[in-house]
Amino acid sequence: MDVFKIILPSGEVWTPQFVEKLNQEKCIGCGRCFKVCSRDVLQLVGIDADGEVVALDSEDDDDDEEYEKKVMTIAHQENCIGCMACSKICPKKCYTHSPMATS
Numbered sequence: 001m002d003v004f005k006i007i008l009p010s011g012e013v014w015t016p017q018f019v020e021k022l023n024q025e026k027c028i029g030c031g032r033c034f035k036v037c038s039r040d041v042l043q044l045v046g047i048d049a050d051g052e053v054v055a056l057d058s059e060d061d062d063d064d065e066e067y068e069k070k071v072m073t074i075a076h077q078e079n080c081i082g083c084m085a086c087s088k089i090c091p092k093k094c095y096t097h098s099p100m101a102t103s
């Protein structure tokens with residue numbers, strides 16, 4: 001399988017690893033990945049007692065609807081550039097990445 005690669009100015013070949021999955025069972029909703037992602041891929045949401053997603057308007061919890069815990073979601077996977085910054089900073093190893101197949 002051929003995968004999408006980039007040749008850096010140094011001549012080094014770099015293979016972007018695009019975000020594929022996020023394990024919400026392990027996620028503690030710390031928001032670190034959100035802060036390092038420059039591409040607007042990720043979104044923090046609440047999960048209520050029934051396991052339903054509850055939108056969070058801001059990082060201020062005061063007027064949010066009721067939720068049991070906060071977890072990160074991959075809201076705009078199409079924006080990912082495969083830098084893996086989210087994965088590197090995640091303390092719970094929630095992320096799975098993969099290269100993009102070109103053929």
Ligand code: SF4
Nearest residue numbers: 037080081083084086
């Ligand atoms: S790999 Fe980079 S661009 Fe993609 S979600 Fe993670 S931090 Fe954002």
Ligand code: SF4
Nearest residue numbers: 027028030031033090
């Ligand atoms: S850094 Fe990891 S544990 Fe923290 S919100 Fe992101 S995915 Fe969840």
